[in-house]
Amino acid sequence: MSCYIGLDIGGTKIMVKSIDTNTHQSILYKEPTPIDYLEGINLLHHLIKKAANGRKILGIGAAIGGPIDHKNHLVSPLHQPNWRDIPLKKIMEDKWQCPFYVDVDTNVAAFAEYTLGDYQQGRFLYITLSTGMGGGFILDGKIYQGLSHPEIAHQCITHPYNIVICECGASNCLEALVSGNGIRNIYKKPAEELNTREWDEVAYHLALGLRNIACILSPEVIVFGGGVSIGGGNKLLDLSANYLHKELKLVSSPKLILSTLGYDTALEGAVLFAQAKHLH
Ligand SMILES: [Zn+2]
Structure with missing residues (x-):
């Protein structure tokens, strides 16, 4: 036993x-x-x-x-x-x-999504979008470690109106614009209460981050988990995908897919x- x-x-x-x-x-x-x-x-x-x-x-x-x-x-x-x-x-x-x-939890989650999900591609990215934001990159079936764990959520995205300080201490991180805490800070309400225009803005900022990722890592698929992703659902991913497709000229657009494994x-x-x- x-x-x-x-x-x-x-x-x-x-x-x-x-x-x-x-x-x-x-x-x-x-x-x-x-x-x-x-x-x-x-x-x-x-x-x-x-x-x-x-x-x-x-x-x-x-x-x-x-x-x-x-x-x-x-x-x-x-x-x-x-x-x-x-x-x-x-x-x-x-x-x-x-x-x-x-x-790191996001790497372990990425590995589960890769192994148990339906999308075992050579360059596979998992993004969790909940209270905070994180990600894990699986390259040819192995967790990509880098020099230190890559933090896709802390890439710089310029906010059109002001400087947003992230919880990590840096300014204008993607996480500060699209995570649950970031949304509360900017819109003064939780993600589930955002109106259509505000969701569109979140989707746009997310797409800017995804554009950088697509240009640098060129993943085939990006799977999204976490409460904000699941709450925003395919509507959020479709909006982001539209913005993303418009701006990607030289690299292929990755597929954006919602996690099916849950929380x-x-x-x-x-x-x-x-x-x-x-x-x-
Ligand atoms: Zn940050």
């Missing part, structure tokens, strides 16, 4: 899921993330034990906010200020005596990581 374990360690909630290696049945636990990191680690151990339910754990995969120091295996998730330079791999491998794999994409990716699927 054995299982794999996936962890999604988010700023507000922790999710732990086990998959039985024979029956493929899963057990899922979800708890609020404690502020203190030691409490967080203890909660993870507790939930892993419950999810394993006496079975041998063959591997653990995890998705967590960046940045991650892959060389020294240290995690410092931006939105969990008490977690700084935490040797998560050592902590998990010492405790559970099995391989442990971790990556727990990073957790699904973490379970794939547990099986070391990303290494094949």
Whole structure:
């Protein structure tokens, strides 16, 4: 009797899921993330034990906010200020005596979308557009790491009327124009209350970002997940695609597609990581 374990360690909630290696049945636990990191680690151990339910754990995969120091295996998730330079791999491998794999949540989600979705193209980009914004690029089936995790949301897009300061501290980031928090800041209301003209403006700004991405990375497909994407739906993507097609002259337009995996994409990716699927 054995299982794999996936962890999604988010700023507000922790999710732990086990998959039985024979029956493929899963057990899922979800708890609020404690502020203190030691409490967080203890909660993870507790939930892993419950999810394993006496079975041998063959591997653990995890998705967590960046940045991650892959060389020294240290995690410092931006939105969990008490977690700084935490040797998560050592902590998990010492405790559970099995391989442990971790990556930035948007990379893990991108890998799940690539592996489980219908669009396994050579250059595949996943964008999550929710409270914040992030992305993961899959190149020939492998997660593209770069020198540091690429942050497509923090490319510069000039706002026509004023300078918008992003939560990262830089000015005029794409995220500050099109994410849930960015929309609240600019329009003084949540994304679901935007009128047609305001959605059109968001779609236009998104298209400017996608244009840069298309010109530099030339992806075949861009899959969108996260609450704002799913809320805006195909209407948002169609509007953006129209603006994008008009401005792309020398490179092909990528297909813009809504995620079909729902909201727990990073957790699904973490379970794939547990099986070391990303290494094949
Ligand atoms: Zn930024």
